[in-house]
Amino acid sequence: MTGSFSSFATTHLAEAQSHLSNSYCEHRLAARSGAAIGFAHNCTSFGGQVFNTLTYGTEVEVTAEGFDGFYMLEMPIRGGVEVEIGRQQVASERGRALCLSPGRQLRSRWRAETYQLMLQISREAVAEAFERRAHRPMGEGIIFDPVVDLTKAHGRALSRAMRELAALAARAEGCNAPGLQLRVDEVVDLLVSNLPYFEGRSLVPERLFATPTHVRHAMMILRRELAHPVSIAELAQRLGVSERALYEGFERYYQTPPYEILTRLRMEAARPLVREGTEPLSRIAERVGMPHQGRFSAQYKNSFGVLPRADRRAARCTS
Structure with missing residues (x-):
């Protein structure tokens, strides 16, 4: 396998901006005043x-636009980065990496002295790994839940693989080393197997890696009974586990607490009813288990960026 190596350094912001824009996608940089x-x-x-x-x-x-051709795994060796992805805000630091997915404008703030290992991964590599694991095509693509906990088993394996990549790339012959591709394949497989992901416009994360029985059954109950008030204590009792075990299971396997998953399920069920139907919005709110109209509308806007009444009007205009 052949490749190429390049190195660039500057103290001029405009030169750095031009270099990144030519190398990846359109970048705009703004340094702290006077620095x-x-x-x-x-x-x-x-x-x-x-x-x-x-x-x-x-x-x-940093503002990066046109970030649509690749995934980027960013692992800080020192410092950290705060990233805004749409309405979501996440941050990296030692022990926490970020996996950024294509298709969205990114804004970020790099702390002073931050130094990162960054792996740009093609869509094709992710699609191949996904199809190998899921035994089905990836379709339009997947969006990873971006936070990677490097203290977990798969995170430690990712950290080790990234550091081995850095060591190989630092060698003079690194761009021709077969070990580079082996390490990349390992990283991609770990991401696809362990990170929660979203398909299409879904708000609800999925996973390929096997989840514990109680978490899987909890997801089934939440989907089936989303119109009914379900307390986490009641759900844990029905599953025969403690509330703590249920919370920890969702946090570990979906990086999201169960009550937030329930809210996402409700919003996902509500949107087609809002956009495609004529049923009163108050009735739709009741059907998905959120009878308080004001809270329903606020959560709908938080999820989709638009109030339900406006979303219905927009859907009618485009039909």
Whole structure:
């Protein structure tokens, strides 16, 4: 396997911005007022993937547009990055990486002295791993829940693979080393197997890796009975586990507490009724277990960025 290696460093913000825009996608950079940057970027390209090390030296705000051709796994060695993805805000630090999915504008703030290992992964590599694991095509693509806990077993394996990638890429012959592709394959398989993901416009995360029986059964109950008031205590009792075990199961396997999953299920069930039907919104709210109209509308807007009445009007205009 052959590849290429490049290295670029500058103290000029405009040069760093131009370099990133030419290398990946359109970037806009804004450094803290009066601060000089210490930008350094090393890049090893091979087999359709790109391994990077990157630092700005100082605190920098970054806007990346046209981020639609690849996934990016970012693992801080020092410092951390706060990222805004649509209405979602997440952050990385030592012990917590981020896996950013294509298709959305990203805004981020790099803390001073942040230094990251970053792996750019092609859509094709993720699709192949997904199909191998799921035994079905990936379809339009998947969006990973971005936070990767590096203290968990799969996170530790990811961290080890990324550090091995960094060591291989640092060698003079690194861009020709067969071990690079092996490490990338390991990283992609770990991501697909262990991270919660979203398909299409779904609000509800899915997983390929086997989840515990009590978590799987809890998801089945929540889907089946979303119109009824279900307390977490009652749900745990029905499943024969403690509330703590139920919470920990959802946090570990979906990175989301069960009550938030229930809210997402309710919103997902409500949207087609709002957009495609004529039923009063108050009745739809009752049908999905949220009889308080004001709370239903507020949650709907929080989920979809638009109030239900406006969403219905927009759907009628486009039909």
